[in-house]
Amino acid sequence: MNYEVKNIGLAAQGMLNIEYAERNMPIMKKIRDRFAKKKPFKGLTIGLALHVTKETAVLVRTLKAGGAKIAIASCNPLSTQDDVAAALAKEGICVYAKKGESLQEYYRYIENVIAAGPNITIDDGCDLVTALHTKHRKMLEKVIGGCEETTTGIIRLHAMEREGVLKCPMIAVNDNKTKHLLDNYYGTGQSTIDGILRATNVLIAGKTFVVCGYGDCGKGLALRAGGMGASVIVTEVDAFRAMQAVLDGYRVMPVSDAARTGDIFVTVTGNKKIIRTEHIRTMKSGAILANSGHFDNEIDVEGMNRLWKKRRIRPFLDEYDVRGRKIYLCAEGRLVNLSAAEGHPSEVMATSFAGQSLACEYLVRNRDRLETKVIRLPEEIDNHIAELQLEAMGIKKDKLTAEQKKYLSGWKEGT
Ligand SMILES: NC(=O)c1ccc[n+]([C@@H]2O[C@H](COP(=O)([O-])OP(=O)(O)OC[C@H]3O[C@@H](n4cnc5c(N)ncnc54)[C@H](O)[C@@H]3O)[C@@H](O)[C@H]2O)c1
Structure with missing residues (x-):
């Protein structure tokens, strides 16, 4: 059995919740449609340790549409939405997560993700990357790089970099403007x-x-x-x-x-x-x-x-x-x-997980070219996410005129 969930019988309710979340994450649909055509992750395994929520399921389905094989564990023993985990299992995703799982189960589930042989990691809190760097160094040879979702994980990654133990490039998705200014603040x-x-x-x-x-x-x-x-x-x-x-x-x-x-x-x-x-x-x-x-x-x-x-x-x-x-x-x-609740609303997670999706694609496109350190996603990708989200919200904004662009990039014009 390639999953461990509380009750597979909850899958139908889980799918209703995932579809409901998807409706509020149109930016993810756009990315998914593109991934489905281009298959950027063909032949690759993506290992995730994230809160198993309906929004995370939307991310998982987006990466899967891009050709990835997925293995996912929860990043917190109390945050799994059991119906969502069941729905993912039913779709053939290797999912290991139960709300109220014991600490032994928690770490065993992370081991299961590592056993799947991830080429890319997505972490929320850095427990997956820590397990890879401490107990499974051999498996790191396969890893192109990873993405980190939260401030605490970034703090740990910087500590690993400072100590010289970090073995692959890590994208600080948390540091995207479209992540921490929306997710951490409004979410x-x-x-x-x-x-x-x-x-x-x-x-x-x-x-x-x-x-x-x-x-x-x-x-x-x-x-x-x-x-x-x-x-x-x-x-x-x-x-x-x-x-x-x-x-x-x-x-x-x-x-x-x-x-x-x-x-x-x-x-x-x-x-x-x-x-x-x-x-x-x-x-x-x-x-x-x-x-x-x-x-x-x-x-x-x-x-x-x-x-x-x-x-x-x-x-x-x-x-x-x-x-x-x-x-x-x-x-x-x-x-x-x-x-006690369901985490951030889908609208907020849409931009966070657009960042995760595009960060994974960036890792693949730039494999062997990235430095082994904690890196930021280029600003133009972050801005692109904001543009896509505004478009999805039906909001129009102004554009710089040619004169304004010239003014902002020059220094000779004063009072
Ligand atoms: N609940 C969620 O869904 C969610 C979402 C995003 C981030 N987080 C987590 O929330 C935490 C905070 O994230 P953030 O992005 O706001 O981090 P941040 O680094 O921007 O802010 C943390 C603040 O806490 C202050 N602080 C540190 N030690 C303190 C102390 N002893 N007393 C009082 N203040 C102290 C720091 O000075 C800093 O201003 C992290 O663990 C992050 O991973 C949770």
């Missing part, structure tokens, strides 16, 4: 709130909403929480970002101070142990904790489990008894938007 902003609401159904208006980390994700989240009537506090370690948060109208303070006043806390830093047990001890009874950063180490869940009793209140919500005070943790501290 995380909306879907994180969606995840918290589905887990808790609390009223956001009137609450004090603490956003830890004011990067692209944190900015989007603060904007949406404020828009729903919350009073927003930001915690930061970077002076510029802290200043930006103040000028955007938010209060900025250390997490130890925010802990005492917040009602809802969300971590989106890509760093570890941001909210620790010493902070949680000072929180109000009823405080809600959630994480939307890539890994489940931003809130000290291990410490919480060691110190305090918990009970499951409803799906994706645990209540901890902190010396009589009740503290609520969403989705076990894993990405709340993908665990």
